[in-house]
Structures are given as structure tokens and as C-alpha cells.
Amino acid sequence: MSINQHLADLSYQGFQAALAGYITALVCLGVEFAARRQLSPTAAEAASIGLRAARRGGTAVLDRQGPDRSGPDRSGPDRAGSDRLRPGDSSPQIGRIAPPTRGPREPLSTRLGRAGLVVLIVGFVAHLFSIVSRGLAAGRAPWGNMYEFSSMICAAAMVGCLVVLRRTRTRSIGFFVLIPVVTLMFVAGTVLYTRVEPLVPALKSYWLLIHVLAISLSTGVLMVSGVASAMYLLRSRYERNLVAAGPIEQSVTTAGDAGPERSAPVGHRSRLGDLPSLATLDRIAYRTAIVAFPVYTFAVIAGAMWAEAAWGRYWNWDPKETCAFISWVFYAAYLHARATAGWRGSRAAWISVLGFVSVVFNLFVVNMVISGLHSYAGLN
Amino acid sequence: MASNATHQERAPQDRAGQDSPPRDPTHLSGGLSGTAPPAAPDSHGQSLVGGVLALIRNIWRRLTSMRTALVLLFLLALASLPGALLPQWSLNTAKTANYILDHGAWGRLLNRLGFFGVFASPWYAAIYLLLFTSLVGCLLPRTWEFVGQIRMRPVATPRNLGRLPHSADFFAPGSPDQVADRITGRLRGWRLARRAEPSGSVTLSAEKGYLREVGNLVFHFSLLGLLVAVAVGKMFGFEGSVIVTAGPDPSAGFCSGSPAAYDNFRPGLLVDGTTLAPFCVQVDAFRATYTDGGQASSFVASIRYQTGGQPSSSGWQSRELQVNDPLRIEGERLYLLGHGYSPTFTVTYADGSTQSRTQPFQPADSAFTSQGAVKFTDPPGFVGNAVLDHQLAIVGIFAPTAATRDGIMTSSFPAAQKPGVAIEVYRGDLGMEGGKPQSVFAIDQAQVQKGKLRKIDRATLAPGESKKLDDGTVVTFTGYREWVSLQTSYDPAQGWALGSAICLLAGLMTSLTIKRRRVWYRIGPGQAAPGPAPDDLGHLTGGLSGLRRNVVDAAVGGPGPEGVGPAGVSTSRVEVGGLARTDQAGYGDEFGKVASFGRT
Ligand code: HEM
Numbered sequence: 001m002s003i004n005q006h007l008a009d010l011s012y013q014g015f016q017a018a019l020a021g022y023i024t025a026l027v028c029l030g031v032e033f034a035a036r037r038q039l040s041p042t043a044a045e046a047a048s049i050g051l052r053a054a055r056r057g058g059t060a061v062l063d064r065q066g067p068d069r070s071g072p073d074r075s076g077p078d079r080a081g082s083d084r085l086r087p088g089d090s091s092p093q094i095g096r097i098a099p100p101t102r103g104p105r106e107p108l109s110t111r112l113g114r115a116g117l118v119v120l121i122v123g124f125v126a127h128l129f130s131i132v133s134r135g136l137a138a139g140r141a142p143w144g145n146m147y148e149f150s151s152m153i154c155a156a157a158m159v160g161c162l163v164v165l166r167r168t169r170t171r172s173i174g175f176f177v178l179i180p181v182v183t184l185m186f187v188a189g190t191v192l193y194t195r196v197e198p199l200v201p202a203l204k205s206y207w208l209l210i211h212v213l214a215i216s217l218s219t220g221v222l223m224v225s226g227v228a229s230a231m232y233l234l235r236s237r238y239e240r241n242l243v244a245a246g247p248i249e250q251s252v253t254t255a256g257d258a259g260p261e262r263s264a265p266v267g268h269r270s271r272l273g274d275l276p277s278l279a280t281l282d283r284i285a286y287r288t289a290i291v292a293f294p295v296y297t298f299a300v301i302a303g304a305m306w307a308e309a310a311w312g313r314y315w316n317w318d319p320k321e322t323c324a325f326i327s328w329v330f331y332a333a334y335l336h337a338r339a340t341a342g343w344r345g346s347r348a349a350w351i352s353v354l355g356f357v358s359v360v361f362n363l364f365v366v367n368m369v370i371s372g373l374h375s376y377a378g379l380n
Numbered sequence: 381m382a383s384n385a386t387h388q389e390r391a392p393q394d395r396a397g398q399d400s401p402p403r404d405p406t407h408l409s410g411g412l413s414g415t416a417p418p419a420a421p422d423s424h425g426q427s428l429v430g431g432v433l434a435l436i437r438n439i440w441r442r443l444t445s446m447r448t449a450l451v452l453l454f455l456l457a458l459a460s461l462p463g464a465l466l467p468q469w470s471l472n473t474a475k476t477a478n479y480i481l482d483h484g485a486w487g488r489l490l491n492r493l494g495f496f497g498v499f500a501s502p503w504y505a506a507i508y509l510l511l512f513t514s515l516v517g518c519l520l521p522r523t524w525e526f527v528g529q530i531r532m533r534p535v536a537t538p539r540n541l542g543r544l545p546h547s548a549d550f551f552a553p554g555s556p557d558q559v560a561d562r563i564t565g566r567l568r569g570w571r572l573a574r575r576a577e578p579s580g581s582v583t584l585s586a587e588k589g590y591l592r593e594v595g596n597l598v599f600h601f602s603l604l605g606l607l608v609a610v611a612v613g614k615m616f617g618f619e620g621s622v623i624v625t626a627g628p629d630p631s632a633g634f635c636s637g638s639p640a641a642y643d644n645f646r647p648g649l650l651v652d653g654t655t656l657a658p659f660c661v662q663v664d665a666f667r668a669t670y671t672d673g674g675q676a677s678s679f680v681a682s683i684r685y686q687t688g689g690q691p692s693s694s695g696w697q698s699r700e701l702q703v704n705d706p707l708r709i710e711g712e713r714l715y716l717l718g719h720g721y722s723p724t725f726t727v728t729y730a731d732g733s734t735q736s737r738t739q740p741f742q743p744a745d746s747a748f749t750s751q752g753a754v755k756f757t758d759p760p761g762f763v764g765n766a767v768l769d770h771q772l773a774i775v776g777i778f779a780p781t782a783a784t785r786d787g788i789m790t791s792s793f794p795a796a797q798k799p800g801v802a803i804e805v806y807r808g809d810l811g812m813e814g815g816k817p818q819s820v821f822a823i824d825q826a827q828v829q830k831g832k833l834r835k836i837d838r839a840t841l842a843p844g845e846s847k848k849l850d851d852g853t854v855v856t857f858t859g860y861r862e863w864v865s866l867q868t869s870y871d872p873a874q875g876w877a878l879g880s881a882i883c884l885l886a887g888l889m890t891s892l893t894i895k896r897r898r899v900w901y902r903i904g905p906g907q908a909a910p911g912p913a914p915d916d917l918g919h920l921t922g923g924l925s926g927l928r929r930n931v932v933d934a935a936v937g938g939p940g941p942e943g944v945g946p947a948g949v950s951t952s953r954v955e956v957g958g959l960a961r962t963d964q965a966g967y968g969d970e971f972g973k974v975a976s977f978g979r980t
Contacts, residue, residue, distance in 0.1 A: 200675060201702070201703045202703055204703070290892040293888070293892070294885060294888050301885060308874065313619070314877065315610070319464045326457045336446065336449060336453060342447070
């Protein structure tokens with residue numbers, strides 16, 4: 001097995017480019033998120049927007065319509081969002097090679113946010129290139145050590161994030177997902193980075209391909225789920241504070257399946273009020289979790305089968321296995337909680353966050369501090 | 381919130397005799413359907429026996445509630461935590477013992493409480509046994525209920541369809557019966573019930589996605605199956621490990637068949653060691669290859685094996701045994717788990733007789749600096765207690781690629797490029813007569829302290845080099861061989877465990893992807909009246925919970941006048957309501973389609 005060092009270098013450059021892209025996107029989306037509060041329409045406005053939309057044959061949406069804000073479904077209010085070209089608004093200008101004007105010029109922060117999204121996608125492409133070329137350089141699946149594995153997780157998280165962004169068009173989730181992704185990428189590129197090396201015999205198995213791929217994909221998607229749940233908790237605390245803060249001049253309450261949600265009343269302009277609604281966050285967390293959980297389950301089963309072939313027993317209660325079991329039980333508890341009266345909403349979100357914490361703990365602390373049978377090349 | 385009504389959980393106490401059972405009826409059968417059997421009415425003859433029975437029933441209900449399951453799941457995760465954070469006896473005895481020593485009274489207390497053997501501790505068992513009891517208590521009635529649901533017609537149409545998370549309301553051409561026929565014809569794959577209401581309306585109830593409940597039940601039953609398989613494995617399985625020095629002679633092998641064949645034998649609770657499958661293994665050679673940096677790239681042991689108690693010279697089959705690739709033989713599995721070096725020493729006694737021993741040394745680092753002791757217990761020419769004064773032990777370090785720094789020999793590379801040993805020679809009583817087991821890698825330091833075993837010389841030798849001791853005895857480092865550690869494992873239930881795991885996964889995926897969903901139609905005679913269409917009302921007042929997802933619904937049930945049929949043809953008013961269990965998202969699109977079945 002020969003190693004193509006030139007390609008490996010290219011791969012690392014791709015990785016750095018991806019990281020640079022993600023950091024840029026993080027900044028752009030962060031600025032947008034921080035600046036948004038001046039833009040959020042009040043609850044009263046939102047209500048009227050919703051009613052008007054409904055009368056036009058759309059839906060009644062009691063959710064504020066930020067410049068790119070929308071509900072969870074494709075059928076959500078983005079149909080009526082201001083991104084859309086409104087035929088009546090613009091008169092085509094002859095001889096100008098440009099899209100028709102979009103009504104009032106968008107604020108800088110919104111344009112920055114959109115630019116951030118573009119950079120994010122470019123970074124993601126570089127990331128994919130980095131992973132593929134690393135695999136080609138090593139002549140094996142590119143998830144044989146901690147660096148490669150972390151990179152895979154981030155890529156999976158980005159896929160999850162992009163799908164969610166596409167479906168919900170709430171860019172703030174991009175910002176929040178990027179925080180752990182950038183952190184992990186940074187750690188991967190510095191502390192964990194190892195040159196391309198062949199695998200140690202213990203890892204030479206087709207199970208590596210299956211087990212680690214499934215683990216990293218599910219971990220990445222669970223990351224999105226955990227972030228959405230954390231956002232849920234932030235938002236729900238914000239709303240509770242609002243209620244506690246006294247008389248609410250005008251608030252509109254709708255009920256989602258995740259409990260009551262309330263739009264920010266006039267006068268309150270916390271950034272947190274610009275998080276997507278509780279129902280949206282809950283749904284993002286749940287849907288990503290039910291995608292990732294079976295994959296994670298599969299990964300654990302595949303791991304057990306690998307252990308049977310490698311260590312003589314399918315389950316050893318090795319720290320890594322124990323921790324994976326704990327995470328699995330947390331996610332099972334999360335799915336249960338969502339079906340148990342009194343546990344939906346914040347409590348379920350807490351469990352999901354705990355589950356994610358245990359996954360991250362397993363990834364780093366267990367690998368690097370508590371070592372068991374699981375060993376990764378280049379980290380000793 | 382309509383979906384909430386189906387999810388209500390009642391405390392066991394407030395069963396007033398008329399409503400749903402306390403178990404969380406998260407199946408759709410809850411509130412809306414009314415199919416749940418009424419709880420037993422409170423007994424009035426408050427005898428003691430009745431009281432006790434009621435108490436037991438209450439405890440049982442509480443134990444099998446969703447909330448208890450959740451709490452127990454939590455406890456299970458929490459209780460597993462020390463298993464990940466603290467060293468465990470089952471994984472690493474030395475590390476655990478050190479940890480306990482380092483932590484004094486705390487260490488001893490935790491040890492007594494079972495924190496270093498979490499998964500064998502009684503409290504851990506208590507949690508999972510409770511959890512699985514709860515599981516059984518939850519599954520059996522759910523299975524019955526589900527069978528009942530399958531046999532029953534879909535539940536009657538609720539009165540106010542506008543209150544459901546998904547709803548639509550419009551006028552369609554044709555008499556109610558015609559419209560109902562049209563809808564029925566298109567609802568393929570739905571279980572359907574058609575009923576006539578006194579008011580002259582026709583209602584249709586349709587339900588789909590029963591497989592979800594099947595998946596959920598399969599998932600939970602598989603958990604049980606998995607637990608049983610694990611338990612059976614723990615009781616009837618065993619593991620034995622043995623170190624074998626590779627080479628062409630018969631000493632480089634072992635025959636299983638009794639626990640004594642192994643250096644270390646770990647039987648299951650119900651294994652007495654008389655039923656081991658007999659097979660023999662001969663390790664001819666071992667090869668390890670390394671990268672230039674010293675990272676291992678492959679381990680291969682060339683073995684021969686045959687089954688049956690009596691090895692015959694013709695019965696051998698050859699095989700390469702590798703990491704990740706065990707030999708599966710007679711229901712047992714043979715693994716290559718580790719390797720190391722066995723230096724050979726020859727002692728030439730003063731009388732000219734020689735003895736030779738090859739002894740596995742224990743690797744201490746990744747470059748295979750190895751430690752060990754070679755014991756020569758039978759010096760020639762002595763009898764009685766004089767033997768005990770002249771036993772020899774060679775204790776020291778073997779390095780495959782020897783490098784001596786500051787007088788200490790270490791290895792700089794794992795492959796044997798420049799082997800060397802640094803040894804100390806002891807003479808005296810090795811202390812092996814007492815029957816106390818000794819480590820094969822070390823001498824008994826107590827004998828040294830008692831002065832019964834004295835260090836008489838030290839040397840650093842390359843292969844072929846010798847050292848002459850004070851009494852004329854010559855110690856020669858003759859060479860080295862390689863050893864492998866093999867493990868035999870037997871678990872009669874692991875196939876069942878795998879089967880359970882596969883069912884578990886299949887059930888999980890089924891249950892998480894399939895939505896259990898219902899749609900109801902009420903089709904009544906009606907003519908669109910000018911003015912606000914009924915659906916506007918429905919959407920702005922009734923459908924609080926469904927407001928945000930009803931774009932499709934609204935599009936289907938457009939403004940009233942569109943629904944008016946051509947003059948002379950009768951029209952019907954069609955109300956549609958939809959409900960999906962657990963997660964409403966995603967039902968909207970399908971509901972839109974299904975609702976439109978009635979339109980034309
Ligand atoms: C042994 C531990 C258990 C584990 C690991 C577990 C795991 C799960 C998981 C992962 C789900 C979601 C997937 C699905 O819907 O099929 C689920 C759902 C469910 N479990 Fe369990 N469970 C356990 C015990 C129990 C017990 C004791 C009960 C009864 C009290 C129970 C009742 C349910 C119900 C009713 C659902 C359906 C919830 C829904 O509709 O989403 N489970 N369980």
C-alpha cells in the first residue's frame with residue numbers, strides 16, 4: 001500500500017480551506033444573527049402578516065416573518081417571505097443585466113448572512129474534496145484515526161445542517177451548528193492531525209469501513225440535533241423570562257406539539273427572540289435524531305460484531321462501549337420523553353443535549369484520557 | 381391541542397372507573413378512539429386482601445407507566461457511568477488495584493459498593509431487571525390492544541373535525557354517497573370504515589400505518605431477546621487464554637478440552653469445564669511486519685489445527701490466523717490476541733550437563749522491551765534440600781533491537797533486528813515448593829528479601845554470548861523465539877444476540893419511519909352559501925395547533941364559491957380531519973392529497 005504524499009498535502013490544504021470557509025461563514029452568520037434584532041417585526045406585525053398571507057390563499061402563520069424566516073416545512077411561510085420576487089413590485093429595466101430589483105434594499109446583515117451561506121457551501125465542497133483525497137492518498141477509507149474521524153463527523157454535521165437550512169431556511173441554526181463544527185475542525189486540524197499512515201493491524205478490517213462510517217455519520221447528525229435542542233432550551237428560557245417579566249403588551253400564542261410558543265412581544269428585543277420558534281426547533285431536533293438514532297444503533301451493533309471478530313467477545317464493557325451504550329440509552333430516553341406526558345418540550349430537550357454531551361465525551365475524553373481497547377493510530 | 385389529548389397520562393390513583401387506563405396510551409387508541417377498555421371499577425368490599433391486591437395493582441401500574449420507564453432508562457445510563465469512568469476489575473486488574481490503593485478509604489468503599497465491577501453489581505442488576513419488568517408489563521397489554529385494534533374497524537369520526545391538527549372543509553359535486561364512493565375508491569392501502577349518521581351525513585374513517593406499532597413492538601421485544609441472549613451467554617459461555625511459543629516442535633501447541641489446558645480460564649456461571657470441545661492447535665510460526673516508524677502493519681500466525689481429542693499426525697489442517705480473523709472451530713472461536721518474544725537460555729552446569737529453557741517475556745512498551753524470568757528448578761547432581769540452594773533464575777530484559785542508554789537496556793524497534801538481553805542471575809530457593817502460584821514473568825521477591833535467593837551476577841548478552849558464574853556454571857543466551865497469545869471463546873447464544881439486534885434495528889427503523897395516521901371525512905348534503913366560507917372559520921378559530929402547517933389544507937379547501945357545483949347537480953359539504961401520532965410534521969403533504977380525494 002503506497003501513500004501518495006502529494007495528494008495527502010492537497011487534502012490537508014482542502015481541510016484548511018474548509019475550516020477557513022466555515023470560520024468565515026460563522027462570522028457572517030453571527031453578525032447577521034446579532035444584528036437581526038433590529039429587524040424582527042413585532043408580534044403585531046407578524047400576526048397581520050400571517051393573516052394577510054392566509055387571505056391570499058396561503059396559510060395563516062402566526063410567526064414573525066423575518067427577511068428569511070420561515071416555518072419548518074417546505075410549505076412554510078417562505079412562500080410569502082420577502083426573498084421572493086414579487087412581480088408587482090418591480091418594473092423591469094431594459095438593458096440592465098441584473099435581476100429585477102427586489103423592492104427595498106436588504107440590510108447589510110442579511111446580505112452578509114446570505115454570503116455566509118455561500119461561503120459555507122464552498123467550504124463544504126473543499127471539505128468533501130479533503131476527505132476524498134485523503135482516502136485516495138492513503139489507499140483506504142479515510143476514517144482510520146482521530147483526525148480523519150473528526151473531519152468526517154464535521155462533514156456529516158454540515159450535510160445535516162445544509163438539509164435543515166434548505167428545509168427551514170432559518171439561518172440561525174447554521175450559526176449555532178457551526179460553533180461546534182468549527183471547534184471540532186480546529187482541534188482536528190491542530191491537536192489531532194496526523195500524517196497519512198497505513199492502518200494498524202487491529203483496524204484492518206472491513207468493519208472499520210462500516211462501523212466507523214456509521215458512527216461518524218450519526219454523530220455528525222446528532223450534533224445538529226443536540227444543537228437544535230440547546231437552541232430550544234435557550235429560546236424556552238427566553239420565553240419564560242418574558243412571561244416572568246410582567247405584562248406583555250401584545251403576544252400571540254399558538255400551540256405546537258412541543259408546547260406553547262410565543263412570539264416576542266413589542267418592546268422586547270433580545271437576540272434570542274430571533275431564534276426559530278420552539279416548535280421548529282423541536283421538530284429539527286426530533287427529525288435529525290430519528291434519522292441518526294437508527295444509524296447510531298446500527299453502528300453500535302456493527303461495533304459489537306467487529307468486537308466479536310477482533311477481541312473474542314461481542315461486548316466487553318470497555319469504556320468506549322460503555323459510553324456508547326450510555327449515549328444510546330439517552331437517545332432512547334429522548335424518544336420516550338417525547339411520547340410521555342409532562343416530558344415533552346424542555347425536559348426532552350435536556351435529555352437530547354445530555355445525549356449529545358455523552359457522544360462528544362465518548363469521542364474525546366474516552367479516546368484521549370480513558371483508554372481502553374479502542375485505539376486509534378497516531379494518538380499515543 | 382388535539383394530539384395532546386391522545387397522550388395524556390393519568391396518575392394511577394385517579395382512575396374514576398370511566399376513563400382510559402393509566403398506562404400512557406400513546407397509541408392512537410387513546411382519548412380520541414375510546415377503544416381503551418375501562419379500568420376495573422373500584423372494589424367496594426374493602427377487605428384486607430382487596431386492599432393488598434389494589435396496592436399491588438397500583439404498584440404494577442406505576443411500574444409499567446411510561447414515566448417509570450423513562451426514569452429507569454435514566455437510572456440505567458447514570459449507573460453505567462462509573463463503568464466508563466472508573467477502572468473495572470473485568471478489564472484491567474492491575475489498574476483497578478492501583479486505583480483502589482491510591483484512593484485509600486474511598487477506594488475501598490467504592491470497591492465494596494461494586495463500583496469497580498459495575499456490570500456485575502446487584503444495584504445495576506436491580507435497575508435493568510426493573511426496567512425489563514416494566515417493559516414486559518408494558519408490552520403485553522399493548523400487544524393485546526394492538527391485536528384488538530387490528531380486528532376492529534377504524535374509530536368513528538369525531539364531531540368537530542376542524543379541531544384536528546390537519547383539517548379541510550369544502551364543497552364537492554355529487555351526493556354524499558357519490559362523494560363517499562369516490563373517496564373510498566381512491567383510499568388505497570387505508571383501512572376504512574363507512575358509517576351513516578342520523579343527520580344524513582356519511583362519514584368515512586380511514587387509518588394507515590399499523591406497521592409502526594408492529595415495528596415498535598418488535599423493537600421492544602427484541603430488547604428482551606437481547607437481554608436473554610446476553611444472560612445465556614454469561615451462563616454457558618467461557619473464555620480461555622493461553623500463551624504458546626511458536627516453533628516447529630510439539631511444545632508449540634496446546635490441546636483444548638479441559639480448563640487446565642489454558643493459562644487463564646474464565647468459565648460462565650454454569651460451566652463446569654467438562655464439555656469443552658476438544659481441538660488441538662500447533663503454532664508453527666509467527667510473523668509481524670512493521671513500518672519504518674515502528675508501527676505494526678500486520679500480524680500473522682501460521683497454525684495447524686485438528687478437532688477431536690487424540691491428535692493424529694495426518695489430521696492437521698493449516699491456516700493463517702490473523703487479528704480480526706478468528707478460527708471458528710467446533711462452535712468455539714480461536715483468536716490471535718497478542719504476541720511477544722521468548723528468549724532461550726542454556727545453562728551448562730559444572731558437571732557438563734546442560735539445560736535449556738525458552739520462556740515468554742512480557743512486552744512493556746510498543747518497541748517490545750520485554751521483561752521476564754527464566755527458572756531452572758532442577759540443578760543436576762543435588763538431592764534433597766541441597767536442590768533448593770542451587771536453583772537458578774535468570775531475570776531481566778529482552779530487547780528485539782537493543783539499545784543501551786545509561787546502563788539500561790531498552791528496545792528501539794519492535795522487530796528483532798539486534799536482539800539482546802540484560803540479565804541478573806539469582807541462585808538459591810525459588811520458593812516454588814510451597815504450592816503457591818508464582819508469576820511466570822518474575823521471581824518471588826519475598827524469597828529475595830528472606831535471603832533465600834541471592835543475586836550472584838549480571839550481564840548484557842547478544843545471541844550466542846555467555847557468562848560464567850562464580851561456581852563455574854555458564855549461562856548462554858542462545859537465541860529467541862516468538863510467542864502468541866491465543867484465546868478460545870465460546871458463547872452459545874451469540875447468534876441469538878445478533879438475531880435480536882437485527883430485529884431490534886428493523887423494528888426501530890420501521891417504527892421511526894412509518895407514521896400512524898388517520899383521516900376522517902364527514903360528507904353531508906350542502907350547498908355553498910355566499911359569504912365567508914366555512915373553512916375560513918375553521919382555520920382561524922378551530923385549528924390552533926395546526927395553523928402553521930395548513931397551507932396545503934387551506935389550498936385544498938379554497939374559498940367557498942369554487943366548491944359550488946354546476947346548476948342542477950347536487951353538492952355535498954366535505955369536512956376532512958387528519959391526525960398523525962407523535963410527530964405531525966410531514967403528514968401535511970399527504971393529508972393535502974388525501975383530503976383532495978373528495979373534490980372531483
Ligand atoms: C428497555 C428499555 C427501553 C428502551 C431502550 C426503549 C427504547 C425505545 C425507543 C428507542 C423508542 C422509540 C422508537 C419507537 O417508537 O419504536 C421507544 C418507543 C416507545 N417505548 Fe420504549 N424502550 C424501553 C422500554 C419501554 C418501556 C418499559 C415501555 C413501557 C412503559 C416503553 C414504551 C414505549 C412506547 C409506548 C413507545 C412509543 C413512543 C412513541 O410513540 O413514540 N418502552 N422505546
